[in-house]
Amino acid sequence: MENISKWFLKQNPQTIFLLSFLGIPLYLWLYSIVTEFDKKNLNENISRKYIVKLVTFYPIIYFPFAIIYVFYNIATNDRVGFERILPYHFTAMFCSLILLLLSSGSLSKYEQTKKYETFGQVGNFFLFWFYIFGVWILQPKINKYSE
Numbered sequence: 001m002e003n004i005s006k007w008f009l010k011q012n013p014q015t016i017f018l019l020s021f022l023g024i025p026l027y028l029w030l031y032s033i034v035t036e037f038d039k040k041n042l043n044e045n046i047s048r049k050y051i052v053k054l055v056t057f058y059p060i061i062y063f064p065f066a067i068i069y070v071f072y073n074i075a076t077n078d079r080v081g082f083e084r085i086l087p088y089h090f091t092a093m094f095c096s097l098i099l100l101l102l103s104s105g106s107l108s109k110y111e112q113t114k115k116y117e118t119f120g121q122v123g124n125f126f127l128f129w130f131y132i133f134g135v136w137i138l139q140p141k142i143n144k145y146s147e
Contacts, residue, residue: 009142016029027096037107037109
């Protein structure tokens with residue numbers, strides 16, 4: 001997994017932007033940011049590592065099952081369909097939000113300890129959230145920091 005993290009952190013913004021349309025690479029990009037900057041911040045908390053893995057991989061695992069379930073319900077003309085999967089969907093959305101918070105926190109803490117110019121945790125959070133615009137600002141900074 002460390003090789004994947006290093007690969008994501010070395011890419012140019014265009015590659016990350018295009019990969020984000022697939023959905024799953026976006027979660028892996030955020031996971032890479034959290035793990036690498038936690039190492040640089042000397043934050044080796046075991047429970048944090050488990051939380052990061054949970055909030056990253058739950059939506060990745062949920063997504064294919066949700067697609068299959070929705071198509072199955074369309075094929076069988078089940079009218080209750082989405083109501084059954086809604087709690088799992090909200091959990092995946094909550095995990096995505098937590099991952100955004102963790103990645104913005106890790107990056108902000110690294111920038112503050114190195115005395116770099118920063119947008120702060122809130123600014124980084126919104127740049128990660130609106131990654132279609134934020135990737136053009138964040139990825140060059142991340143490339144510079146990961147060297």
